[in-house]
Amino acid sequence: MPNQSWELGYHLRSPHNWLNDPNGLCQYRGQYLFFYQYDYDWPTVDQKAWGLFTSPDLLHWTYQGVPLEPSVPEDRHGVFSGSAYVERGCAADGGDRLRVYYTGNVVDPVVGHSPKDFDYVYAGREQNTLTCTFEGDPAQGVTFGPRKVLMRNADYPEDMTCHVRDPKVWAQDGKRWMLLGGRHTDTRGTCLLYESDLDDGISWTLSHTIDSEYPFGFVWECPNIVRLDGREYLAISPQGLPRLQDRWFNRWTPGYFELPEGQRVLDTEVIDERTFVQWDYGHDFYAPQTFVDDAGRTILVGWMGTFDDHYTSVPDGLDWWHCMTVPRVVTRRSDGRLLQNPVGELEALRGKAHVLQGAVTVEGRLADIMLTDVQGEGALTLDGSFEVFFERGRLGIRYLDETSAAGRKDRSIPLDTLSDLRILVDGSAIEIFANNGAEVFASRWFGPEKDDLAVSSTFAAHGVAYPMENTMAQMYEQAASQAPVLTMPGWNQTIPH
8 A cells, every 4th residue: 555645645646556747737617628649558658648727716625527639630649738828709608718739659650661770860750730629618518529630740840850849829919929949951950940920820831930049959849938017938748968066957947938028929939048047946747738818827837747767756565656736826027037926815724823842743744834035055854754954055855765756866056145935844745935936836745644744844934834725535535436538549559759
């Protein structure tokens, strides 16, 4: 039996088996829709579909099954990542219609060849861009209409490999725009920018590619655009960055480029890779996606996992794999730095506060810990097993026993001054926000099996620890009993990433 202390109470995880990239994040007809990459028969199969959670308030969630799975030849080996676009007033009832764009994955498309005959970079893979729509009340379930293929390999520029994927679609300047992540034939990451009429979204024309001045990773995945306070940012998830002393700890390291004042993503063809800023320094963070909700907030959600093979994702024994971060509100600091902080709704889950003076015990394994007016160095320790520290000009995390790390190593970044810390503890998921969300770590921690959480601190600071309500237990119990039925042929293949 897995350690029940690792269960999650306010993070979204797969009901069973594998979860990765968040997809199609949006607010639609009064509901937040969080799709995600879901492999519900992993590890026997490696073939993705889209699972879905919906919520009216970002606190209470409903599992809506698997509304998007392989169903046409152009996505027969996986419904890969993509985004959602709300078409205003386009539904039959006069309301909004939800359109999703995604990558259809196909491997070994050449008849008579074995998958072993291809490298899946220059041959052997189709990366098709598809779309489909839904209209109705998402709280009652989501069923998409027929799939339509928009682009195939032959429609992309000739200097692209088979790696073109992850459409991000938005409206700007009276048009609809699409970013695709890609890989040039000379093994450089890139973004492809397409345009369509605002009321169309079916016919797309290549505008241009966006490249770094010098090679920066071998492929760019999950491209995104962030617009705040009149400035624009291009966000990507590059693969293959070399490890440096204080950054790019994972080979898969998502981040963003701030564009110069007055410059837009639409006008950008070459970007200075030296301006790249990581979103998160933790072990478990990849493929974040942002959306703007009805309140005008830019909200980011990332996958608390990675394909990095330097450590295992979770220890043996769990029947679910990975989770999402909590929704984070992204704001812009005056110097251009993007700040990330948990959405305010999470504060409604707090119980009675414990003043943190030395050591306290928080009932349950879920906590929201806040340190303000931090003076100098110190460390905050959880169950004598996991530590957040600031010492000798470095902020970091430390695993105090090898078992709880599950292959992870201590990690730290340089930091001149620490003014505040917020630490979300949710079973085996930990998110750390420092200096008003300027520095963030998301990592998994598989601590000791205990009913309550022991928290101790040596910081000179105003500290408080709140127990957090578990809003997920009943949903996960129900979802685990709703095992999807595999419907497509060819599922018993191992599909290359």
